Amino acid sequence: MGDQNNYIIDIEHLSKSFGDNQVLKDISLYIRKGEFVTLLGPSGCGKTTLLRMIAGFLQPDEGTIMMEWDSKGGKTEFRDVAGIPPHQRPLNTVFQRYALFPHLDVYDNIAFGLKLHGVPKDEIDTRVRKVLKLVSMSDYEDRDVESLSGGQQQRVAIARAIVNRPKVLLLDEPLAALDLKMRQDMQLELKEMHQKLGITFIYVTHDQSEALTLSDTVVVMNEGKIQQIGTPTDIYNEPVNSFVADFIGESNILNGTMVHDRKVNFIGHDFECVDEGFGENNPVDVVIRPEDVYLGYELEGAQFSGTVKSCVFKGVHYEMYVDTDSGNELQIQDYDAFEPGRTVQMLIHPDDIQVMKKERVENVIDCKVIDETHIEMFGEEFECKPIHSTGSGSVESGTQAKAHIQFSKVDLMDHEEEGNESGEVWFILYKGNHYHLTVKTESGEYVYVDTNDIWDKGDLVGIKILPEDITVETADEQEK
16 A cells, blocks of 8 residues: 555555456556546446446445545545445446436425435525535525436536535436537536535546546546556557557558667668667557648658548548558548548658567467367367477376467458357457457456457357367367
8 A cells, every 4th residue: 555645545465256248357546635546448338337336336346445435533544445335435426327206306406415414594595505606506505406417417517415424425327418519518417526625526428528628537448457557648649559549549550670779670771769778679569649640742850651542631630541662551631631542751750669568479378288279268169270288198088288370371251150159249459450369258367359340349150270270289288
């Protein structure tokens, strides 16, 4: 545990499963007093489960949630909140569905919690009118809540939560039901409220622009794990892996080779960069934001060239797709339009090249030996290249091993029954001249695929791997 003097919540090694599905995996996170923290990630990443555990609606299977608590005598202490019901925790929650009481007017909806706690009538009136002013609803106190717009109902829900003066306000996708313009307006109002109140906000969303607009700190989640924690600027400019780079804003994510410190090769060219510590001639991923590629018909200092494929006006800038001289496609944003079919020259500054360590260079899958040419993988039997034992004699059946398969050697089939195994396309990453897919097998494991074919997320596919493309490494070989 770190410096609790500045923390209001400290989460250590939190895990949660629903049946066989583990939705949170060893989450550790601290939240500072007065901070606006956003839990950001795609549907099913575990962000709402984490919020509901902080709120007390769910209990963790493992780990602790420590929270600052006002004890008797005016002192504060840190307390493990396991088993403490939601209404006794020093926080309030605002949900996507506002859960207002339809039979009560705006004033009584906001005052409900205070009346329940026996707060004197004069104080209730003072506090309700103060929060009505804060949420710009002072003239609506006698209105029927069902006559209000979605944005107005959201303001009432927020007012009802903050009138109780919680230490922490939890917000679970509170703007998701609003239209785009109202959502943008409410984002600015929420940011202003947070500054005025000075309390801690923990906000859940899958909207990247919302997270970047509102937050002091963004916690990017995927598959029940924290991928990166940082300021919006850090997350955008310095993503730690390809998932974060792809999820936060538009990105060109390309295969590259780190030639040596401060020099990287990608799209067929060497580029000066600012990154160090990746070794020499090692495979890396390279991230280039679309706005960081400079274009011109005659560009001084140009490093490479290409042909404009398309140019679309996006309101503030033009979005173009350019085929480079190495056969890679780049997405580029510029304030000037460049005509499709024309040759352009391009330049990328060293500071605008973000190098990331590759998460994997091939599929490495746990398996079990059946015999010298067969393994059990994904719960199914696969034929493989002959397995050579390091000792004398044949490889024993039941030996634990790892199967190595190149990404390009996994074929996806339109019909599930056409493969050795079946699965679902889980995540798609465009790498400039091919797609890198994450496919979740029926057994719940992942296999990674490089392909030129176009698939959609959620497609059900057959997974076909030929015997000659499966190399098996037994445990004794791994120890060498």
